[in-house]
Amino acid sequence: MSHDLHNRSRRTALKTLAAGAAATAASPLWLPRAFAADFVVGVIYVGPKDDYGYSQAQAQAAAAIKKMPGVKVIEQEKVAETTDVQKVMASMIEEDGAKLVFPTSFGYFDPHMLKMAEKYPQVRFAHCGGLWTEGKHPKNTASYFGYIDECQYLNGVCAGHATKSKKLGFIAAKPIPQVLRNINAFTLGAKSVKPDITTQVIFTGDWLLPVKEAEAANSLIDQGVDVITMHVDSPKVVVETCERRGIHVCGYHADQSALAPKGYLTGAEWNWLTPYTTHVKDAMAGKPLNNFLRGGLKEGFVKPSPYGKAVSEGARKQADAIKAQMMKGDFAIFKGELKDNTGKVVVPAGTVHKQTDVVLEQMNWLVAGVIGKV
Amino acid sequence: MESEALGWYGVPIAVLGGAIRVSTPFLFVSLGECLTERSGRINLGLEGVLVMGAMSGYAVSFLTGNAWVGVLVAGLAGMALGLLHGLVCSLARVSDIAVGIGLMLLGTGLAFFLGKPYVQPKAPTLPALHLGDWSASPQIQAALQINVLFLAGIALAIAMAWAFRATRWGLIVRMVGDSADAARAMGYPVAAVRTLCTAAGGFLAGVGGSFLSLYYPGSWNEGLSSGQGLMAVALVIFARWRPLACFWAALLFGGAGAIGPALQSVGVTGGYYLFNAAPYVLTLAIMIFTSSPNRTLAGAPGELSVTR
Numbered sequence: 001m002s003h004d005l006h007n008r009s010r011r012t013a014l015k016t017l018a019a020g021a022a023a024t025a026a027s028p029l030w031l032p033r034a035f036a037a038d039f040v041v042g043v044i045y046v047g048p049k050d051d052y053g054y055s056q057a058q059a060q061a062a063a064a065i066k067k068m069p070g071v072k073v074i075e076q077e078k079v080a081e082t083t084d085v086q087k088v089m090a091s092m093i094e095e096d097g098a099k100l101v102f103p104t105s106f107g108y109f110d111p112h113m114l115k116m117a118e119k120y121p122q123v124r125f126a127h128c129g130g131l132w133t134e135g136k137h138p139k140n141t142a143s144y145f146g147y148i149d150e151c152q153y154l155n156g157v158c159a160g161h162a163t164k165s166k167k168l169g170f171i172a173a174k175p176i177p178q179v180l181r182n183i184n185a186f187t188l189g190a191k192s193v194k195p196d197i198t199t200q201v202i203f204t205g206d207w208l209l210p211v212k213e214a215e216a217a218n219s220l221i222d223q224g225v226d227v228i229t230m231h232v233d234s235p236k237v238v239v240e241t242c243e244r245r246g247i248h249v250c251g252y253h254a255d256q257s258a259l260a261p262k263g264y265l266t267g268a269e270w271n272w273l274t275p276y277t278t279h280v281k282d283a284m285a286g287k288p289l290n291n292f293l294r295g296g297l298k299e300g301f302v303k304p305s306p307y308g309k310a311v312s313e314g315a316r317k318q319a320d321a322i323k324a325q326m327m328k329g330d331f332a333i334f335k336g337e338l339k340d341n342t343g344k345v346v347v348p349a350g351t352v353h354k355q356t357d358v359v360l361e362q363m364n365w366l367v368a369g370v371i372g373k374v
Numbered sequence: 375m376e377s378e379a380l381g382w383y384g385v386p387i388a389v390l391g392g393a394i395r396v397s398t399p400f401l402f403v404s405l406g407e408c409l410t411e412r413s414g415r416i417n418l419g420l421e422g423v424l425v426m427g428a429m430s431g432y433a434v435s436f437l438t439g440n441a442w443v444g445v446l447v448a449g450l451a452g453m454a455l456g457l458l459h460g461l462v463c464s465l466a467r468v469s470d471i472a473v474g475i476g477l478m479l480l481g482t483g484l485a486f487f488l489g490k491p492y493v494q495p496k497a498p499t500l501p502a503l504h505l506g507d508w509s510a511s512p513q514i515q516a517a518l519q520i521n522v523l524f525l526a527g528i529a530l531a532i533a534m535a536w537a538f539r540a541t542r543w544g545l546i547v548r549m550v551g552d553s554a555d556a557a558r559a560m561g562y563p564v565a566a567v568r569t570l571c572t573a574a575g576g577f578l579a580g581v582g583g584s585f586l587s588l589y590y591p592g593s594w595n596e597g598l599s600s601g602q603g604l605m606a607v608a609l610v611i612f613a614r615w616r617p618l619a620c621f622w623a624a625l626l627f628g629g630a631g632a633i634g635p636a637l638q639s640v641g642v643t644g645g646y647y648l649f650n651a652a653p654y655v656l657t658l659a660i661m662i663f664t665s666s667p668n669r670t671l672a673g674a675p676g677e678l679s680v681t682r
Contacts, residue, residue, distance in 0.1 A: 210591045
């Protein structure tokens with residue numbers, strides 16, 4: 001009886017709500033910015049979203065969630081890692097009614113996104129790459145990231161087989177933990193093939209500096225480096241320069257094999273659709289925010305590019321075997337004993353870091369074999 | 375493909391190669407600005423013209439399949455922007471500095487807006503002349519891969535120096551730049567000469583931009599120019615408005631840009647932010663050392679609004 005009553009009252013309530021909604025929607029004076037049915041998602045990029053790289057990989061996922069029913073995506077590109085991004089977030093929330101924001105660049109996290117999260121506690125923020133910590137960061141913020149170092153390790157294996165001079169090059173933007181982790185994984189992958197390989201690092205200082213990146217590639221090649229990979233926002237220029245100078249290159253962010261048909265070995269690519277879908281679905285269903293979303297090859301967050309022509313049979317075999325282990329989840333890239341390039345032990349013998357270890361996301365060293373300084 | 379490592383010898387070679395590769399946009403923009411300033415106007419908008427040239431050159435090269443057509447269109451796009459600056463500044467009481475800044479924002483904004491569809495496609499680029507094939511060292515071969523535009527820039531610098539000194543046209547431009555009253559007394563149309571000089575300067579800056587997108591680094595995106603157009607304006611002052619000095623200054627700036635990566639590649643890993651800032655520090659240092667509160671710069675055209 002009481003159950004029935006409860007049911008009826010709920011039905012009435014729903015009816016009233018529906019009538020109210022219909023009335024407001026019909027009213028010509030009140031023009032909604034977004035229809036009530038639309039769940040508004042804001043996505044912010046640091047670079048142009050068709051940069052053959054980082055922002056493009058994010059934009060591909062955003063384009064895919066656009067197709068989900070009831071989702072409206074608003075985007076803004078080329079937003080600097082300054083108070084600019086705070087303004088963009090505020091306007092997405094206040095003007096467009098965004099309920100979920102994806103600030104996709106590393107520098108957006110602290111303090112910009114954290115500040116906005118405090119100001120708008122009802123909005124969800126999902127940041128790419130930041131290190132969300134329980135108790136330290138607001139509950140309505142989250143970070144998602146992929147273990148792309150797994151693909152960089154595979155890059156390293158292919159590079160190790162391809163190099164003749166045993167000198168590899170890595171063109172990096174800034175010495176932040178994710179970048180260092182990639183440099184180290186790439187070097188460890190290469191050293192698993194030929195232990196005396198070295199990786200020369202060049203930091204350009206910012207995410208998008210085409211002329212400097214081209215200069216860096218040329219300088220490395222002049223020093224005898226014969227395989228290059230990178231961690232910059234738009235690898236197009238580096239890949240093209242390597243192809244022109246006739247050396248091998250491993251891609252990053254997206255598939256660049258079309259830019260270097262001769263020299264492209266393989267590449268480390270993102271597949272952001274998985275975390276994007278999770279966050280959007282959770283938010284629409286009212287489920288709690290998954291504050292710390294991580295995954296690698298196994299979870300479908302990252303994928304390697306198809307092998308290029310220049311990858312030897314032996315390299316394919318070894319890389320495929322390691323990839324199979326990674327897919328099963330029982331391959332550790334960072335296991336003791338590892339020394340950094342100043343001779344200090346950074347991972348003691350016997351310690352095995354699983355990919356999910358957050359220690360790895362605080363990396364501040366370069367492994368032995370890397371020539372460079374943080 | 376296999377090459378011996380050069381170690382420290384690699385640094386001067388990389389700087390030399392970098393100077394040749396990176397200097398061409400500086401050279402064209404500064405020659406264009408040199409011509410404009412010699413006629414008595416400053417066009418600060420050449421950064422925007424450069425970016426516009428880079429975009430239009432790349433787009434046209436992609437659409438027509440011919441990089442040289444791209445260079446030509448880049449020049450024409452630059453000329454259109456230069457003409458706009460020249461005409462607006464011919465109106466009474468218009469500040470050429472303010473118009474220049476407006477033009478800079480217009481040029482970059484327009485280029486970003488129109489250039490969106492061309493970030494991804496791969497356009498045909500300009501060929502290189504292999505002047506280093508006599509050498510067995512692949513490093514030297516690479517450093518001496520020279521683009522025709524670089525040689526054209528040198529020829530242009532020489533031609534301009536000669537024209538300023540020895541031709542009637544050069545004399546008219548110099549006179550208009552040094553004293554508008556004298557030029558008017560001689561019956562020359564001051565505004566028309568200046569407008570033409572600004573348009574021609576825009577053409578050169580546009581061609582300089584096409585070098586960025588069509589040769590080195592040889593791709594179009596929105597971060598392509600890191601202020602080369604602005605630095606080139608400073609460079610003209612450094613070169614004291616002499617075309618040949620513009621060439622050496624452009625080489626110096628190009629080489630300064632190559633120092634950062636070159637040093638890191640031989641293992642000098644500390645202080646890379648400082649080395650990377652070398653071209654900007656150089657610009658600043660030049661401005662400080664060449665300025666004086668008591669006199670105008672030697673060689674400065676008398677009608678320049680900044681020196682008057």
